[in-house]
Amino acid sequence: xxxxxxxxxxxxxxxxxxxxxxxxxxxxYLLEGLAIAIAAFVIPSRKTDPFAVLIAAVASALALLLLDxxxxxxxxxxxxxAGFSVGYNLIANPANKLPFM
Numbered sequence: 001x002x003x004x005x006x007x008x009x010x011x012x013x014x015x016x017x018x019x020x021x022x023x024x025x026x027x028x029y030l031l032e033g034l035a036i037a038i039a040a041f042v043i044p045s046r047k048t049d050p051f052a053v054l055i056a057a058v059a060s061a062l063a064l065l066l067l068d069x070x071x072x073x074x075x076x077x078x079x080x081x082a083g084f085s086v087g088y089n090l091i092a093n094p095a096n097k098l099p100f101m
Contacts, residue, residue, distance in 0.1 A: 025065075032079075033061030 037057035041048055067075035 029061045029065050032064055033057040036060045
C-alpha cells in the first residue's frame with residue numbers, strides 16, 4: 001500500500017514537471033536569465049567577472065522556474081519586485097549620471 005502511494009505521488013510530480021518544460025517556457029527562462037546577465041554585467045560600476053554573471057543568470061532563471069512551478073503568484077511578485085528595485089536604484093542614486101537627469 002505504501003509503495004502504491006509513493007508511485008502515485010511520483011507520477012503526479014513527474015507530470016507536473018514535464019508539463020512545465022515546454023519549448024516556450026524554456027525559451028522564456030533563458031531570456032530572463034539573459035536579461036539578468038546583461039543587467040549584472042552593465043549596471044555595476046566595477047568590472048564584473050563573466051563567470052559570476054553566468055552563475056547569477058543561471059541561478060536566477062532556475063529560481064524563477066521553481067517559483068513559477070510551485071507558486072505562480074510568488075514568481076510574478078518576484079519579477080515585479082526585482083524590476084522595481086533595479087529601477088529605483090537607477091533613479092534614486094545621485095551618483096548615477098543618467099542622460100535624462
